[in-house]
Amino acid sequence: MSSTVIGSSILIDGEITGEEHLVVRGTVKGRIQVRDTLVIEDGGLVEATVDAASITVQGTLRGDVAASERAELRPSSTVVGDIRAPRILIADGASFKGNVDMGG
Amino acid sequence: MSQSESTHSAVGSPDEATTVVAPGTHIAGRLSGQEDIRVHGTIEGRIHLAATLYVEPEGIIAADVHADDVVVAGTIVGNVSAAGSIVLAASARVVGDLRAPRLVVAPGAAFRGQVSMEPPDEDELEAEAEAGRGRREGRQYTGAAQARPAPPRATVYATQNGVRLPPQRTASRRDAVAKPALARPRLDEQAGDLYGDAEEADWGDGVKRSKKVARPRVLARGKHKVERI
Incomplete structure:
Protein backbone atom coordinates (compact mmCIF):
# COMPACT_ATOMS: atom_id res chain seq x y z
CA MET A 1 0.00 0.00 0.00
CA SER A 2 2.63 2.50 0.98
CA SER A 3 4.44 2.53 -2.27
CA THR A 4 4.50 5.15 -4.97
CA VAL A 5 3.71 4.14 -8.52
CA ILE A 6 4.22 6.34 -11.56
CA GLY A 7 1.95 4.91 -14.26
CA SER A 8 2.94 4.36 -17.87
CA SER A 9 1.18 7.43 -19.30
CA ILE A 10 2.54 9.79 -16.67
CA LEU A 11 5.27 12.33 -17.36
CA ILE A 12 6.94 14.08 -14.47
CA ASP A 13 9.42 16.86 -15.02
CA GLY A 14 10.88 17.76 -11.69
CA GLU A 15 11.86 16.14 -8.50
CA ILE A 16 10.59 13.15 -6.58
CA THR A 17 11.63 12.63 -3.00
CA GLY A 18 10.21 10.00 -0.72
CA GLU A 19 10.51 7.49 2.06
CA GLU A 20 8.77 4.65 0.27
CA HIS A 21 9.28 2.13 -2.46
CA LEU A 22 9.00 3.86 -5.82
CA VAL A 23 7.95 2.13 -9.04
CA VAL A 24 8.34 3.97 -12.33
CA ARG A 25 6.44 2.75 -15.39
CA GLY A 26 6.19 6.15 -17.01
CA THR A 27 8.67 8.97 -17.59
CA VAL A 28 10.51 10.94 -14.96
CA LYS A 29 12.95 13.73 -15.72
CA GLY A 30 14.89 15.66 -13.16
CA ARG A 31 15.89 14.10 -9.88
CA ILE A 32 14.80 11.12 -7.81
CA GLN A 33 15.71 10.65 -4.19
CA VAL A 34 14.16 7.79 -2.22
CA ARG A 35 15.09 6.12 1.04
CA ASP A 36 13.82 2.75 -0.16
CA THR A 37 13.94 0.81 -3.41
CA LEU A 38 13.54 2.36 -6.81
CA VAL A 39 12.26 0.06 -9.54
CA ILE A 40 12.25 1.24 -13.13
CA GLU A 41 9.97 -1.24 -14.85
CA ASP A 42 9.89 -2.32 -18.45
CA GLY A 43 8.79 0.68 -20.48
CA GLY A 44 9.77 3.09 -17.77
CA LEU A 45 12.11 5.94 -18.73
CA VAL A 46 14.10 7.89 -16.19
CA GLU A 47 16.30 10.77 -17.21
CA ALA A 48 17.41 11.86 -13.82
CA THR A 49 20.00 11.89 -11.14
CA VAL A 50 19.00 9.01 -8.93
CA ASP A 51 19.75 8.51 -5.25
CA ALA A 52 18.19 5.50 -3.55
CA ALA A 53 18.91 2.66 -1.16
CA SER A 54 18.49 0.06 -3.84
CA ILE A 55 17.85 0.41 -7.55
CA THR A 56 16.46 -2.12 -10.00
CA VAL A 57 16.33 -1.21 -13.67
CA GLN A 58 14.29 -3.07 -16.26
CA GLY A 59 13.54 -0.08 -18.44
CA THR A 60 15.73 2.82 -19.47
CA LEU A 61 17.78 5.03 -17.20
CA ARG A 62 19.85 8.00 -18.29
CA GLY A 63 21.66 9.80 -15.56
CA ASP A 64 23.99 9.24 -12.66
CA VAL A 65 23.00 6.68 -10.10
CA ALA A 66 23.97 6.40 -6.45
CA ALA A 67 22.69 3.48 -4.41
CA SER A 68 23.59 3.00 -0.76
CA GLU A 69 22.96 -0.76 -0.95
CA ARG A 70 22.82 -2.15 -4.46
CA ALA A 71 22.07 -1.49 -8.09
CA GLU A 72 20.73 -4.15 -10.39
CA LEU A 73 20.49 -3.98 -14.17
CA ARG A 74 18.04 -6.56 -15.49
CA PRO A 75 18.35 -8.13 -18.96
CA SER A 76 15.93 -5.72 -20.65
CA SER A 77 17.52 -2.60 -19.20
CA THR A 78 19.40 0.23 -20.86
CA VAL A 79 21.51 2.44 -18.65
CA VAL A 80 23.65 5.40 -19.63
CA GLY A 81 25.41 7.11 -16.77
CA ASP A 82 27.70 6.52 -13.84
CA ILE A 83 26.76 4.02 -11.18
CA ARG A 84 27.99 4.22 -7.64
CA ALA A 85 26.95 1.40 -5.31
CA PRO A 86 28.65 -1.13 -3.01
CA ARG A 87 27.05 -4.00 -4.91
CA ILE A 88 26.27 -3.92 -8.60
CA LEU A 89 24.53 -6.63 -10.59
CA ILE A 90 24.50 -6.52 -14.36
CA ALA A 91 22.49 -9.27 -16.00
CA ASP A 92 23.26 -10.83 -19.35
CA GLY A 93 21.50 -8.76 -22.00
CA ALA A 94 21.60 -5.51 -20.12
CA SER A 95 23.01 -2.53 -21.97
CA PHE A 96 25.19 -0.19 -19.98
CA LYS A 97 27.46 2.72 -20.74
CA GLY A 98 29.23 4.65 -18.04
CA ASN A 99 31.50 4.37 -15.06
CA VAL A 100 31.14 1.98 -12.19
CA ASP A 101 32.24 2.86 -8.71
CA MET A 102 31.87 0.14 -6.08
CA GLY A 103 33.65 2.13 -3.43
CA GLY A 104 36.58 -0.28 -3.34
CA MET B 1 -19.15 7.05 -13.79
CA SER B 2 -21.74 8.85 -11.74
CA GLN B 3 -20.88 11.60 -9.34
CA SER B 4 -21.70 9.67 -6.17
CA GLU B 5 -19.54 6.77 -7.28
CA SER B 6 -16.48 8.95 -7.70
CA THR B 7 -17.06 10.51 -4.30
CA HIS B 8 -17.18 7.09 -2.74
CA SER B 9 -14.06 5.90 -4.46
CA ALA B 10 -12.20 8.85 -2.97
CA VAL B 11 -12.40 7.04 0.32
CA GLY B 12 -12.14 3.38 -0.72
CA SER B 13 -10.49 1.12 -3.31
CA PRO B 14 -7.02 2.46 -4.09
CA ASP B 15 -6.30 -0.34 -6.58
CA GLU B 16 -8.22 1.29 -9.45
CA ALA B 17 -5.66 4.00 -10.00
CA THR B 18 -2.46 3.03 -11.74
CA THR B 19 -0.50 5.92 -10.37
CA VAL B 20 -0.20 6.38 -6.64
CA VAL B 21 1.78 8.94 -4.69
CA ALA B 22 2.42 7.43 -1.27
CA PRO B 23 2.21 9.44 1.98
CA GLY B 24 5.96 9.96 2.36
CA THR B 25 6.54 10.96 -1.23
CA HIS B 26 6.99 14.51 -2.43
CA ILE B 27 6.93 15.47 -6.10
CA ALA B 28 7.97 18.93 -7.22
CA GLY B 29 7.69 19.99 -10.83
CA ARG B 30 5.38 19.40 -13.73
CA LEU B 31 3.27 16.30 -13.92
CA SER B 32 1.16 15.28 -16.88
CA GLY B 33 -0.52 12.12 -18.02
CA GLN B 34 -3.61 10.24 -19.15
CA GLU B 35 -4.37 8.06 -16.18
CA ASP B 36 -5.91 8.41 -12.76
CA ILE B 37 -3.63 9.62 -10.00
CA ARG B 38 -4.26 9.03 -6.33
CA VAL B 39 -2.31 11.36 -4.09
CA HIS B 40 -1.60 10.45 -0.48
CA GLY B 41 1.63 12.45 -0.46
CA THR B 42 2.55 15.89 -1.71
CA ILE B 43 2.69 17.35 -5.19
CA GLU B 44 4.02 20.82 -5.86
CA GLY B 45 4.10 22.57 -9.20
CA ARG B 46 1.70 21.90 -12.01
CA ILE B 47 -0.59 19.02 -12.88
CA HIS B 48 -2.14 18.41 -16.28
CA LEU B 49 -4.11 15.23 -16.43
CA ALA B 50 -6.52 13.73 -18.95
CA ALA B 51 -8.10 11.57 -16.26
CA THR B 52 -9.21 11.82 -12.66
CA LEU B 53 -7.09 13.26 -9.88
CA TYR B 54 -7.93 11.94 -6.43
CA VAL B 55 -6.53 13.85 -3.50
CA GLU B 56 -6.82 11.58 -0.49
CA PRO B 57 -7.36 12.93 3.04
CA GLU B 58 -3.63 13.05 3.84
CA GLY B 59 -2.73 14.28 0.36
CA ILE B 60 -1.51 17.82 -0.25
CA ILE B 61 -1.44 19.54 -3.62
CA ALA B 62 0.32 22.88 -3.89
CA ALA B 63 -0.16 23.23 -7.60
CA ASP B 64 -2.35 24.48 -10.37
CA VAL B 65 -4.40 21.56 -11.50
CA HIS B 66 -6.08 20.84 -14.79
CA ALA B 67 -7.79 17.46 -15.04
CA ASP B 68 -10.86 15.80 -16.48
CA ASP B 69 -12.25 15.27 -13.01
CA VAL B 70 -10.94 16.16 -9.59
CA VAL B 71 -12.03 14.52 -6.35
CA VAL B 72 -10.66 16.20 -3.26
CA ALA B 73 -10.69 14.74 0.22
CA GLY B 74 -7.37 16.32 1.17
CA THR B 75 -5.79 19.72 0.67
CA ILE B 76 -5.29 21.79 -2.47
CA VAL B 77 -3.66 25.19 -2.60
CA GLY B 78 -3.87 26.43 -6.16
CA ASN B 79 -6.30 26.90 -8.97
CA VAL B 80 -8.22 23.88 -10.14
CA SER B 81 -9.93 23.52 -13.48
CA ALA B 82 -11.73 20.41 -14.63
CA ALA B 83 -13.32 19.47 -17.94
CA GLY B 84 -15.89 17.43 -16.06
CA SER B 85 -16.51 17.80 -12.39
CA ILE B 86 -14.83 18.90 -9.19
CA VAL B 87 -15.94 17.14 -6.02
CA LEU B 88 -14.97 18.47 -2.62
CA ALA B 89 -15.58 15.79 -0.01
CA ALA B 90 -16.26 16.63 3.61
CA SER B 91 -12.60 16.51 4.59
CA ALA B 92 -11.46 18.72 1.71
CA ARG B 93 -9.49 21.91 2.32
CA VAL B 94 -9.13 24.03 -0.78
CA VAL B 95 -7.73 27.52 -1.30
CA GLY B 96 -7.84 28.69 -4.90
CA ASP B 97 -10.20 29.22 -7.76
CA LEU B 98 -12.33 26.42 -9.10
CA ARG B 99 -13.44 26.13 -12.67
CA ALA B 100 -15.61 23.25 -13.83
CA PRO B 101 -19.01 22.73 -15.44
CA ARG B 102 -20.03 20.67 -12.44
CA LEU B 103 -19.08 21.27 -8.83
CA VAL B 104 -20.06 19.30 -5.76
CA VAL B 105 -19.20 20.60 -2.30
CA ALA B 106 -20.00 18.28 0.58
CA PRO B 107 -21.00 19.67 3.97
CA GLY B 108 -17.87 20.06 6.05
CA ALA B 109 -15.60 20.92 3.14
CA ALA B 110 -13.56 24.11 3.53
CA PHE B 111 -13.08 26.23 0.45
CA ARG B 112 -11.87 29.75 -0.20
CA GLY B 113 -11.74 31.15 -3.70
CA GLN B 114 -13.83 31.81 -6.73
CA VAL B 115 -16.02 29.44 -8.66
CA SER B 116 -16.66 29.52 -12.37
CA MET B 117 -18.97 26.97 -13.91
CA GLU B 118 -18.38 27.99 -17.49
CA PRO B 119 -16.47 25.47 -19.55
CA PRO B 120 -12.87 26.56 -20.13
CA ASP B 121 -12.37 28.73 -23.19
CA GLU B 122 -10.95 26.83 -26.10
CA ASP B 123 -8.34 29.45 -26.92
CA GLU B 124 -7.34 29.52 -23.29
CA LEU B 125 -6.80 25.77 -23.35
CA GLU B 126 -4.83 26.09 -26.55
CA ALA B 127 -2.65 28.80 -25.07
CA GLU B 128 -2.03 26.64 -22.04
CA ALA B 129 -1.10 23.65 -24.18
CA GLU B 130 1.16 25.86 -26.26
CA ALA B 131 2.90 27.18 -23.18
CA GLY B 132 3.35 23.65 -21.87
CA ARG B 133 4.85 22.53 -25.15
CA GLY B 134 7.26 25.45 -25.19
CA ARG B 135 8.43 24.75 -21.70
CA ARG B 136 8.87 21.05 -22.31
CA GLU B 137 11.27 21.66 -25.16
CA GLY B 138 14.93 22.19 -24.64
CA ARG B 139 15.16 22.78 -20.93
CA GLN B 140 15.90 20.53 -18.02
CA TYR B 141 14.35 20.95 -14.65
CA THR B 142 16.56 22.96 -12.31
CA GLY B 143 14.44 23.89 -9.32
CA ALA B 144 10.98 23.94 -7.86
CA ALA B 145 10.58 27.70 -8.10
CA GLN B 146 11.41 27.74 -11.77
CA ALA B 147 8.90 25.06 -12.59
CA ARG B 148 6.05 27.19 -11.33
CA PRO B 149 5.63 30.31 -13.39
CA ALA B 150 2.47 32.07 -12.22
CA PRO B 151 -0.28 31.04 -14.64
CA PRO B 152 -1.78 33.99 -16.49
CA ARG B 153 -5.27 33.17 -15.28
CA ALA B 154 -4.31 33.55 -11.65
CA THR B 155 -3.09 37.09 -12.13
CA VAL B 156 -6.24 38.03 -14.02
CA TYR B 157 -8.77 37.46 -11.31
CA ALA B 158 -7.21 36.07 -8.18
CA THR B 159 -4.64 38.63 -7.14
CA GLN B 160 -3.75 42.27 -7.28
CA ASN B 161 -0.22 43.55 -6.66
CA GLY B 162 0.67 39.97 -5.85
CA VAL B 163 -1.85 39.81 -3.01
CA ARG B 164 -5.03 37.81 -3.09
CA LEU B 165 -7.91 40.22 -2.73
CA PRO B 166 -10.30 39.98 0.23
CA PRO B 167 -13.75 38.43 -0.31
CA GLN B 168 -15.72 41.70 -0.34
Whole structure:
Protein backbone atom coordinates (compact mmCIF):
# COMPACT_ATOMS: atom_id res chain seq x y z
CA MET A 1 0.00 0.00 0.00
CA SER A 2 2.63 2.50 0.98
CA SER A 3 4.44 2.53 -2.27
CA THR A 4 4.50 5.15 -4.97
CA VAL A 5 3.71 4.14 -8.52
CA ILE A 6 4.22 6.34 -11.56
CA GLY A 7 1.95 4.91 -14.26
CA SER A 8 2.94 4.36 -17.87
CA SER A 9 1.18 7.43 -19.30
CA ILE A 10 2.54 9.79 -16.67
CA LEU A 11 5.27 12.33 -17.36
CA ILE A 12 6.94 14.08 -14.47
CA ASP A 13 9.42 16.86 -15.02
CA GLY A 14 10.88 17.76 -11.69
CA GLU A 15 11.86 16.14 -8.50
CA ILE A 16 10.59 13.15 -6.58
CA THR A 17 11.63 12.63 -3.00
CA GLY A 18 10.21 10.00 -0.72
CA GLU A 19 10.51 7.49 2.06
CA GLU A 20 8.77 4.65 0.27
CA HIS A 21 9.28 2.13 -2.46
CA LEU A 22 9.00 3.86 -5.82
CA VAL A 23 7.95 2.13 -9.04
CA VAL A 24 8.34 3.97 -12.33
CA ARG A 25 6.44 2.75 -15.39
CA GLY A 26 6.19 6.15 -17.01
CA THR A 27 8.67 8.97 -17.59
CA VAL A 28 10.51 10.94 -14.96
CA LYS A 29 12.95 13.73 -15.72
CA GLY A 30 14.89 15.66 -13.16
CA ARG A 31 15.89 14.10 -9.88
CA ILE A 32 14.80 11.12 -7.81
CA GLN A 33 15.71 10.65 -4.19
CA VAL A 34 14.16 7.79 -2.22
CA ARG A 35 15.09 6.12 1.04
CA ASP A 36 13.82 2.75 -0.16
CA THR A 37 13.94 0.81 -3.41
CA LEU A 38 13.54 2.36 -6.81
CA VAL A 39 12.26 0.06 -9.54
CA ILE A 40 12.25 1.24 -13.13
CA GLU A 41 9.97 -1.24 -14.85
CA ASP A 42 9.89 -2.32 -18.45
CA GLY A 43 8.79 0.68 -20.48
CA GLY A 44 9.77 3.09 -17.77
CA LEU A 45 12.11 5.94 -18.73
CA VAL A 46 14.10 7.89 -16.19
CA GLU A 47 16.30 10.77 -17.21
CA ALA A 48 17.41 11.86 -13.82
CA THR A 49 20.00 11.89 -11.14
CA VAL A 50 19.00 9.01 -8.93
CA ASP A 51 19.75 8.51 -5.25
CA ALA A 52 18.19 5.50 -3.55
CA ALA A 53 18.91 2.66 -1.16
CA SER A 54 18.49 0.06 -3.84
CA ILE A 55 17.85 0.41 -7.55
CA THR A 56 16.46 -2.12 -10.00
CA VAL A 57 16.33 -1.21 -13.67
CA GLN A 58 14.29 -3.07 -16.26
CA GLY A 59 13.54 -0.08 -18.44
CA THR A 60 15.73 2.82 -19.47
CA LEU A 61 17.78 5.03 -17.20
CA ARG A 62 19.85 8.00 -18.29
CA GLY A 63 21.66 9.80 -15.56
CA ASP A 64 23.99 9.24 -12.66
CA VAL A 65 23.00 6.68 -10.10
CA ALA A 66 23.97 6.40 -6.45
CA ALA A 67 22.69 3.48 -4.41
CA SER A 68 23.59 3.00 -0.76
CA GLU A 69 22.96 -0.76 -0.95
CA ARG A 70 22.82 -2.15 -4.46
CA ALA A 71 22.07 -1.49 -8.09
CA GLU A 72 20.73 -4.15 -10.39
CA LEU A 73 20.49 -3.98 -14.17
CA ARG A 74 18.04 -6.56 -15.49
CA PRO A 75 18.35 -8.13 -18.96
CA SER A 76 15.93 -5.72 -20.65
CA SER A 77 17.52 -2.60 -19.20
CA THR A 78 19.40 0.23 -20.86
CA VAL A 79 21.51 2.44 -18.65
CA VAL A 80 23.65 5.40 -19.63
CA GLY A 81 25.41 7.11 -16.77
CA ASP A 82 27.70 6.52 -13.84
CA ILE A 83 26.76 4.02 -11.18
CA ARG A 84 27.99 4.22 -7.64
CA ALA A 85 26.95 1.40 -5.31
CA PRO A 86 28.65 -1.13 -3.01
CA ARG A 87 27.05 -4.00 -4.91
CA ILE A 88 26.27 -3.92 -8.60
CA LEU A 89 24.53 -6.63 -10.59
CA ILE A 90 24.50 -6.52 -14.36
CA ALA A 91 22.49 -9.27 -16.00
CA ASP A 92 23.26 -10.83 -19.35
CA GLY A 93 21.50 -8.76 -22.00
CA ALA A 94 21.60 -5.51 -20.12
CA SER A 95 23.01 -2.53 -21.97
CA PHE A 96 25.19 -0.19 -19.98
CA LYS A 97 27.46 2.72 -20.74
CA GLY A 98 29.23 4.65 -18.04
CA ASN A 99 31.50 4.37 -15.06
CA VAL A 100 31.14 1.98 -12.19
CA ASP A 101 32.24 2.86 -8.71
CA MET A 102 31.87 0.14 -6.08
CA GLY A 103 33.65 2.13 -3.43
CA GLY A 104 36.58 -0.28 -3.34
CA MET B 1 -19.15 7.05 -13.79
CA SER B 2 -21.74 8.85 -11.74
CA GLN B 3 -20.88 11.60 -9.34
CA SER B 4 -21.70 9.67 -6.17
CA GLU B 5 -19.54 6.77 -7.28
CA SER B 6 -16.48 8.95 -7.70
CA THR B 7 -17.06 10.51 -4.30
CA HIS B 8 -17.18 7.09 -2.74
CA SER B 9 -14.06 5.90 -4.46
CA ALA B 10 -12.20 8.85 -2.97
CA VAL B 11 -12.40 7.04 0.32
CA GLY B 12 -12.14 3.38 -0.72
CA SER B 13 -10.49 1.12 -3.31
CA PRO B 14 -7.02 2.46 -4.09
CA ASP B 15 -6.30 -0.34 -6.58
CA GLU B 16 -8.22 1.29 -9.45
CA ALA B 17 -5.66 4.00 -10.00
CA THR B 18 -2.46 3.03 -11.74
CA THR B 19 -0.50 5.92 -10.37
CA VAL B 20 -0.20 6.38 -6.64
CA VAL B 21 1.78 8.94 -4.69
CA ALA B 22 2.42 7.43 -1.27
CA PRO B 23 2.21 9.44 1.98
CA GLY B 24 5.96 9.96 2.36
CA THR B 25 6.54 10.96 -1.23
CA HIS B 26 6.99 14.51 -2.43
CA ILE B 27 6.93 15.47 -6.10
CA ALA B 28 7.97 18.93 -7.22
CA GLY B 29 7.69 19.99 -10.83
CA ARG B 30 5.38 19.40 -13.73
CA LEU B 31 3.27 16.30 -13.92
CA SER B 32 1.16 15.28 -16.88
CA GLY B 33 -0.52 12.12 -18.02
CA GLN B 34 -3.61 10.24 -19.15
CA GLU B 35 -4.37 8.06 -16.18
CA ASP B 36 -5.91 8.41 -12.76
CA ILE B 37 -3.63 9.62 -10.00
CA ARG B 38 -4.26 9.03 -6.33
CA VAL B 39 -2.31 11.36 -4.09
CA HIS B 40 -1.60 10.45 -0.48
CA GLY B 41 1.63 12.45 -0.46
CA THR B 42 2.55 15.89 -1.71
CA ILE B 43 2.69 17.35 -5.19
CA GLU B 44 4.02 20.82 -5.86
CA GLY B 45 4.10 22.57 -9.20
CA ARG B 46 1.70 21.90 -12.01
CA ILE B 47 -0.59 19.02 -12.88
CA HIS B 48 -2.14 18.41 -16.28
CA LEU B 49 -4.11 15.23 -16.43
CA ALA B 50 -6.52 13.73 -18.95
CA ALA B 51 -8.10 11.57 -16.26
CA THR B 52 -9.21 11.82 -12.66
CA LEU B 53 -7.09 13.26 -9.88
CA TYR B 54 -7.93 11.94 -6.43
CA VAL B 55 -6.53 13.85 -3.50
CA GLU B 56 -6.82 11.58 -0.49
CA PRO B 57 -7.36 12.93 3.04
CA GLU B 58 -3.63 13.05 3.84
CA GLY B 59 -2.73 14.28 0.36
CA ILE B 60 -1.51 17.82 -0.25
CA ILE B 61 -1.44 19.54 -3.62
CA ALA B 62 0.32 22.88 -3.89
CA ALA B 63 -0.16 23.23 -7.60
CA ASP B 64 -2.35 24.48 -10.37
CA VAL B 65 -4.40 21.56 -11.50
CA HIS B 66 -6.08 20.84 -14.79
CA ALA B 67 -7.79 17.46 -15.04
CA ASP B 68 -10.86 15.80 -16.48
CA ASP B 69 -12.25 15.27 -13.01
CA VAL B 70 -10.94 16.16 -9.59
CA VAL B 71 -12.03 14.52 -6.35
CA VAL B 72 -10.66 16.20 -3.26
CA ALA B 73 -10.69 14.74 0.22
CA GLY B 74 -7.37 16.32 1.17
CA THR B 75 -5.79 19.72 0.67
CA ILE B 76 -5.29 21.79 -2.47
CA VAL B 77 -3.66 25.19 -2.60
CA GLY B 78 -3.87 26.43 -6.16
CA ASN B 79 -6.30 26.90 -8.97
CA VAL B 80 -8.22 23.88 -10.14
CA SER B 81 -9.93 23.52 -13.48
CA ALA B 82 -11.73 20.41 -14.63
CA ALA B 83 -13.32 19.47 -17.94
CA GLY B 84 -15.89 17.43 -16.06
CA SER B 85 -16.51 17.80 -12.39
CA ILE B 86 -14.83 18.90 -9.19
CA VAL B 87 -15.94 17.14 -6.02
CA LEU B 88 -14.97 18.47 -2.62
CA ALA B 89 -15.58 15.79 -0.01
CA ALA B 90 -16.26 16.63 3.61
CA SER B 91 -12.60 16.51 4.59
CA ALA B 92 -11.46 18.72 1.71
CA ARG B 93 -9.49 21.91 2.32
CA VAL B 94 -9.13 24.03 -0.78
CA VAL B 95 -7.73 27.52 -1.30
CA GLY B 96 -7.84 28.69 -4.90
CA ASP B 97 -10.20 29.22 -7.76
CA LEU B 98 -12.33 26.42 -9.10
CA ARG B 99 -13.44 26.13 -12.67
CA ALA B 100 -15.61 23.25 -13.83
CA PRO B 101 -19.01 22.73 -15.44
CA ARG B 102 -20.03 20.67 -12.44
CA LEU B 103 -19.08 21.27 -8.83
CA VAL B 104 -20.06 19.30 -5.76
CA VAL B 105 -19.20 20.60 -2.30
CA ALA B 106 -20.00 18.28 0.58
CA PRO B 107 -21.00 19.67 3.97
CA GLY B 108 -17.87 20.06 6.05
CA ALA B 109 -15.60 20.92 3.14
CA ALA B 110 -13.56 24.11 3.53
CA PHE B 111 -13.08 26.23 0.45
CA ARG B 112 -11.87 29.75 -0.20
CA GLY B 113 -11.74 31.15 -3.70
CA GLN B 114 -13.83 31.81 -6.73
CA VAL B 115 -16.02 29.44 -8.66
CA SER B 116 -16.66 29.52 -12.37
CA MET B 117 -18.97 26.97 -13.91
CA GLU B 118 -18.38 27.99 -17.49
CA PRO B 119 -16.47 25.47 -19.55
CA PRO B 120 -12.87 26.56 -20.13
CA ASP B 121 -12.37 28.73 -23.19
CA GLU B 122 -10.95 26.83 -26.10
CA ASP B 123 -8.34 29.45 -26.92
CA GLU B 124 -7.34 29.52 -23.29
CA LEU B 125 -6.80 25.77 -23.35
CA GLU B 126 -4.83 26.09 -26.55
CA ALA B 127 -2.65 28.80 -25.07
CA GLU B 128 -2.03 26.64 -22.04
CA ALA B 129 -1.10 23.65 -24.18
CA GLU B 130 1.16 25.86 -26.26
CA ALA B 131 2.90 27.18 -23.18
CA GLY B 132 3.35 23.65 -21.87
CA ARG B 133 4.85 22.53 -25.15
CA GLY B 134 7.26 25.45 -25.19
CA ARG B 135 8.43 24.75 -21.70
CA ARG B 136 8.87 21.05 -22.31
CA GLU B 137 11.27 21.66 -25.16
CA GLY B 138 14.93 22.19 -24.64
CA ARG B 139 15.16 22.78 -20.93
CA GLN B 140 15.90 20.53 -18.02
CA TYR B 141 14.35 20.95 -14.65
CA THR B 142 16.56 22.96 -12.31
CA GLY B 143 14.44 23.89 -9.32
CA ALA B 144 10.98 23.94 -7.86
CA ALA B 145 10.58 27.70 -8.10
CA GLN B 146 11.41 27.74 -11.77
CA ALA B 147 8.90 25.06 -12.59
CA ARG B 148 6.05 27.19 -11.33
CA PRO B 149 5.63 30.31 -13.39
CA ALA B 150 2.47 32.07 -12.22
CA PRO B 151 -0.28 31.04 -14.64
CA PRO B 152 -1.78 33.99 -16.49
CA ARG B 153 -5.27 33.17 -15.28
CA ALA B 154 -4.31 33.55 -11.65
CA THR B 155 -3.09 37.09 -12.13
CA VAL B 156 -6.24 38.03 -14.02
CA TYR B 157 -8.77 37.46 -11.31
CA ALA B 158 -7.21 36.07 -8.18
CA THR B 159 -4.64 38.63 -7.14
CA GLN B 160 -3.75 42.27 -7.28
CA ASN B 161 -0.22 43.55 -6.66
CA GLY B 162 0.67 39.97 -5.85
CA VAL B 163 -1.85 39.81 -3.01
CA ARG B 164 -5.03 37.81 -3.09
CA LEU B 165 -7.91 40.22 -2.73
CA PRO B 166 -10.30 39.98 0.23
CA PRO B 167 -13.75 38.43 -0.31
CA GLN B 168 -15.72 41.70 -0.34
CA ARG B 169 -14.22 42.46 -3.73
CA THR B 170 -16.86 40.19 -5.27
CA ALA B 171 -19.49 42.90 -4.64
CA SER B 172 -17.70 45.49 -6.74
CA ARG B 173 -17.07 42.86 -9.36
CA ARG B 174 -20.80 42.26 -9.61
CA ASP B 175 -21.31 46.02 -10.12
CA ALA B 176 -18.81 45.90 -12.92
CA VAL B 177 -20.85 43.20 -14.59
CA ALA B 178 -24.17 44.92 -14.01
CA LYS B 179 -23.26 48.37 -15.34
CA PRO B 180 -22.70 47.57 -18.99
CA ALA B 181 -25.86 45.49 -18.98
CA LEU B 182 -27.86 48.51 -17.83
CA ALA B 183 -26.12 50.87 -20.19
CA ARG B 184 -26.65 48.71 -23.22
CA PRO B 185 -30.30 49.62 -24.11
CA ARG B 186 -29.40 53.30 -24.36
CA LEU B 187 -26.61 52.50 -26.80
CA ASP B 188 -29.03 50.49 -28.88
CA GLU B 189 -31.47 53.39 -29.10
CA GLN B 190 -28.73 55.71 -30.30
CA ALA B 191 -27.70 53.27 -32.95
CA GLY B 192 -31.28 52.93 -34.08
CA ASP B 193 -31.69 56.71 -34.42
CA LEU B 194 -28.50 57.14 -36.36
CA TYR B 195 -29.22 54.58 -38.98
CA GLY B 196 -32.97 54.90 -39.19
CA ASP B 197 -34.62 51.95 -40.88
CA ALA B 198 -31.63 50.96 -42.95
CA GLU B 199 -31.00 47.25 -43.24
CA GLU B 200 -27.54 47.53 -41.77
CA ALA B 201 -28.90 49.05 -38.61
CA ASP B 202 -31.36 46.20 -38.25
CA TRP B 203 -28.59 43.73 -38.65
CA GLY B 204 -26.49 45.52 -36.02
CA ASP B 205 -29.42 45.63 -33.67
CA GLY B 206 -30.08 41.96 -34.11
CA VAL B 207 -26.54 41.11 -33.14
CA LYS B 208 -26.77 43.25 -30.06
CA ARG B 209 -30.08 41.75 -29.11
CA SER B 210 -28.76 38.23 -29.41
CA LYS B 211 -25.91 39.23 -27.11
CA LYS B 212 -28.40 40.71 -24.69
CA VAL B 213 -30.31 37.46 -24.56
CA ALA B 214 -27.18 35.50 -23.90
CA ARG B 215 -25.84 37.68 -21.10
CA PRO B 216 -28.24 36.90 -18.21
CA ARG B 217 -27.65 33.18 -18.67
CA VAL B 218 -23.89 33.60 -18.35
CA LEU B 219 -24.30 35.73 -15.24
CA ALA B 220 -26.62 33.25 -13.59
CA ARG B 221 -24.22 30.36 -14.06
CA GLY B 222 -20.87 31.92 -13.19
CA LYS B 223 -21.82 34.64 -10.78
CA HIS B 224 -18.52 36.43 -10.31
CA LYS B 225 -17.06 36.08 -13.73
CA VAL B 226 -16.74 39.01 -16.10
CA GLU B 227 -16.73 37.85 -19.66
CA ARG B 228 -17.33 39.16 -23.17
CA ILE B 229 -19.20 42.38 -22.55
